[in-house]
Amino acid sequence: MAPDAASTAPASEALDRIKSIVGDKGWSAAPDDQAPLLTDWRGHFSGQCALLVRPASTEETAQVMTVCAEYGIAVVPQGGNTSMCAAATPQPHGHEILLNMGRMNAIRDVDPLNYTVTVEAGCILQDIQAASAEADRLFPLSLGAEGSCQIGGNLSTNAGGVNVLRYGNARDLVLGLEVVLPSGQVWNGLRRLRKDNTGYDLKHLFVGSEGTLGVITAAVLKLFPLPKDVQTCFAAVRDLDAVIELLARAREASGDAVSSFEMIGRFGIDLAIKHISGITDPLQERNDLYALIEFSGARADSGMAGNMEAFLETAFEDGLVLDATIAQSDAQRGNFWKIREGITEAQAVEGGSIKHDIAVPVSRVPDLVRTATQAVVDFMPGIRPCCFGHVGDGNLHFNFSQPPEMEKKAFLEHWHDVNRIVHDIVVEMGGSISAEHGIGQLKRDELHHYKPDLDLDLMRRIKAAIDPKGLMNPGKML
Ligand SMILES: Cc1cc2nc3c(=O)[nH]c(=O)nc-3n(C[C@H](O)[C@H](O)[C@H](O)COP(=O)(O)OP(=O)(O)OC[C@H]3O[C@@H](n4cnc5c(N)ncnc54)[C@H](O)[C@@H]3O)c2cc1C
Structure with a gap:
């Protein structure tokens, strides 16, 4: 187990050093600035932070991490805060630094001949799509939150979206990464190569790691011909x-x-x-x-x-x-x-909803939907199935809205029971309990319930090798 770096509040001298690294525009202790960033998109999880930090460069991020490593301060990287599993929400004790990447939003280079774009982690996904289109190229990652989510968040969650069938998910779209490690060292893997078999492909450790191994500061992404x-x-x-x-x-x-x-x-x-x-x-x-x-x-x-x-x-x-x-x-x-x-938004307005982001082999989708819908309706008559999603990838948002006459709070108390019914069926069919949203805080217990011991052991060993002090996003995933 990694140590819990968040068990004590950070020393004030450490916070002062961080403030001087990022300058006046790079930090805030004001409750009004922090409030929208301390609750997850669905409004189910809230936390506190010791300081909101907004670095403007890789160098500043590295210096901040160096101080955090020296003092043992835990860090929660945050992009657009659209996580569906509260992966970017700090814990309630308020001992962590919230490292919001929004100021690192430069598009460093569009290379139409190499079919690549090099961007900083805080770039909004829609801005990357637009810059690529201006060069007559397509950056195909596309999802409902694209107007506010950031590429650093997309990569850290290995986001999927509506074009995976043709172009793959975020992992398939990245050629290189720049990452600030928990030690404060900068790993420069900003390669623009399509072929590079020189040992372990380290970038893939950080893709989908939900901020638990390091801070992504920049990425080289693949482009495609713009469809006409x-x-x-x-x-x-x-x-x-x-x-x-x-x-x-x-x-x-x-x-x-x-x-x-x-x-x-x-x-x-x-x-x-x-x-x-x-x-x-x-x-x-x-x-x-x-x-x-x-x-x-x-x-x-x-x-x-x-x-x-x-x-x-x-x-x-x-x-x-x-x-x-x-x-x-x-x-x-x-x-x-x-x-x-x-x-997604309409379901939130309609009342309580219990959600699943599942995948099974495409040919098993009909069987899954019929079996799991029947099992949940048997468990709670009157519950309203709301199933939609990326069926081309075998990935469904297999959701349920509350029975109209039921109290939202009473309904949501059944979250775990309904999850267990659905996830048991999904796993029995060889599927995944989190196809594209990740684990975060919401599905941590589910991950530990379903993932084989050896998988979890290997994940913990990787975590311990890269983040031995347990500084990165504690309490998420592992
Ligand atoms: C309306 C809506 C529709 C959505 N549709 C889809 C969909 O179709 N497909 C899909 O896959 N997802 C979807 N999502 C969820 C999706 O995961 C996020 O939208 C997106 O990928 C997260 O990006 P973000 O910048 O908001 O990250 P955040 O929510 O801020 O963070 C997510 C995780 O990444 C980490 N992180 C963020 N930035 C960095 C960084 N620079 N370095 C290291 N770690 C970092 C955080 O610590 C956290 O663990 C949807 C969300 C919404 C609200």
Whole structure:
């Protein structure tokens, strides 16, 4: 076990040294500045910090970490604070430093010929997408929080999102990293290479490590040709088996150019229309299950419109698709995506929700959804299943909204019981209890329940080797 660096409050002389390293703009002890950063996005976890620190450079970050190492001060790295598992929320005792990376937001270099962009960790994801598009390139990582999450957070959580099927998750999109280690040393792994077999690939230790091994300060990311031919459809689908059949057919029909394949249940659409302004129902008839499908080709004449029409026509004839519409404008496409991206927010407005971010092999999705839905409904009649997500990756946000007549607090007290029902089924099917959101504080006990002892032992040994004093994000993941 790593020692608990957060067991005592930091010495005031250490905090003074940190303040002088980052200067007046780089720290705050004001409750108003700190408050929004001390509670997680879902509002389930709150903490305190000894000081909010906002370094402006790798050098400042390294000097801050050097002081923390000297005095044994624990550090919580934070990006946009959109974690779904309270991974960036400090603990309630207030002994940790909250290291918010938002000021390190420079795009250092866009290299269209090497198809790479080099960015600082605090860059907002949407800004990286925009800078890449200006150079006629695509940075494909895309998710609902892209207007506020930061690339350092995306990499630290190995974020997924809506384009994983085609381009992979954050881990697949990174070529190099710069990391400040718990000792204060700077590890310069900012390589722009696609091939480099010179021993252990150290960057992958930090990707998905949720701030428990070091502070990511910069990254080299992969770019792709900017798609010029994007076709998006919203289809009512016969049933779960048809969704999976449709996915396989879409890959063939598009020449493996499916960039997104999302599944949405009717309840999710109803919630989005009810709680998010400016959304309209894409199809006239009500159905139970829908797919949002996008084909994208790099050339303007890639023929995706014809591919999508032919694909839908055959699926309609074979009874897989009951109704469908292809977006004819950016506004219509935007409406489809607003429904999909709005469900998370709409569910929060609707009341209590118990959530699961699970993955199983794609072919097991229908079995999983049927079995787990039935088991949870048997446990709590009246609970409202809200299942949607990246079915193309076998990853579902398998959520449940509270029965309308139940108190939110009473409902959320069943969080653990419902999780256990669903996660037991997921694990039995060879799946994952956290496909893309990570572990943080929320799923730490679940991780320890399901992960094999040897896996946990290896993780602890890596942690002890890189962070022997246990300074980095204590209480998260391990
Ligand atoms: C509406 C909404 C939709 C979402 N959709 C998706 C989705 O489709 N797919 C998906 O994968 N996720 C999704 N998420 C959650 C997702 O994990 C985050 O949006 C994002 O990846 C976290 O980035 P962040 O900058 O907010 O990180 P934070 O929440 O601030 O931090 C997350 C973790 O990373 C660590 N961290 C942050 N920055 C650094 C750094 N520079 N160095 C070291 N550690 C660091 C923190 O300590 C913490 O452990 C969604 C969230 C919201 C609110």
